[in-house]
Amino acid sequence: MHEFGVTENIVNIVLAKAGEAQASKVIQINIVVGEMTGFVPDCIQFYFDSLSKDTIAQGAVLHFEVVPTHLRCRDCSTIFHPQDTLWSCPKCQGQSAEVSKGRELYIESMEVE
């Protein structure tokens, strides 16, 4: 249930930005979430529906762009998507890799009227 706190942040940020833009309604919120983060879009949507009730964000569509995990091999710099149980580099079979994508968690943009 760690999505609750994050969803509170979404609502706070969205309402502040909509206020600055003097919007009357929030239509869509575009969120980027990395595959590694463990944040579940359906769960965020569930909390959002309840937390945005009676605000101008009520009924807004949450659009999630899920960024797949990408690792960079520390030996040969190949970028690869890890297999379920295997994190070795498909090119050189190196066992050491760092995360290059998949930890994102931010609001990218929103649509208002």
Add this chain to the structure above:
Amino acid sequence: MKKIEVIQNLLEANDTIAKRNQRLLDEHKVFAVNIMSAPGAGKTSLILHTLRRLKNRLSIAVIEGDVASTIDAEKVQNEARAVVQINTRNMAESCSLMAVMIEAALKNLPLDNLDLLLVENVGNLICPSEFALGEHKRVVISSLPEGDDKPIKYPLIFIDADAVITNKMDLLPHVDFDIAAFRNSITGLNRKAEIFQLSCKTGEGIEEWCSWILRQAETNATKP
């Protein structure tokens, strides 16, 4: 309809408070360690061993995070300089600890008289990994009965760890745990992590762990 660019990190609110917590701890020269693991891996047992071995060298406080109960706080209160229990079932925001909860707990600790703060996070390998608390070091405990594949299944918490502890080493003859495979997956993900193998049951390896913590706390105390 109008599109507004936002680009705002959703963990920023927590990170801001975590940085404030760390500044407060630094002002008082308190070294803080965030101890994370699945339930039952041995966080409380390790804290008890650490308290017993180091309490004559360092003044140590403990923050206990649990969904419910004060069982762990009661276990450590005789050994620690001070204990604060946080029950996350009373918090709407999260099941694991967040920086704002630590901020409140720090107000109830004698920071001027402390050297080391051990924070026992809620037993969980997913939620705690994203929420910085203001700690100086992150420690993850994995125990043998959990299996050697946890770093691959829950990579994030292991990627950010400063130390990884394999606990319950006394069970090695009885479980299928490939120590070499576990160590390889840790070092593959995270080159900076110190790896300790110990048993809170027999005491094996505890001294090495305690020497590391003592060294870290002493280095922190001499920081300008």
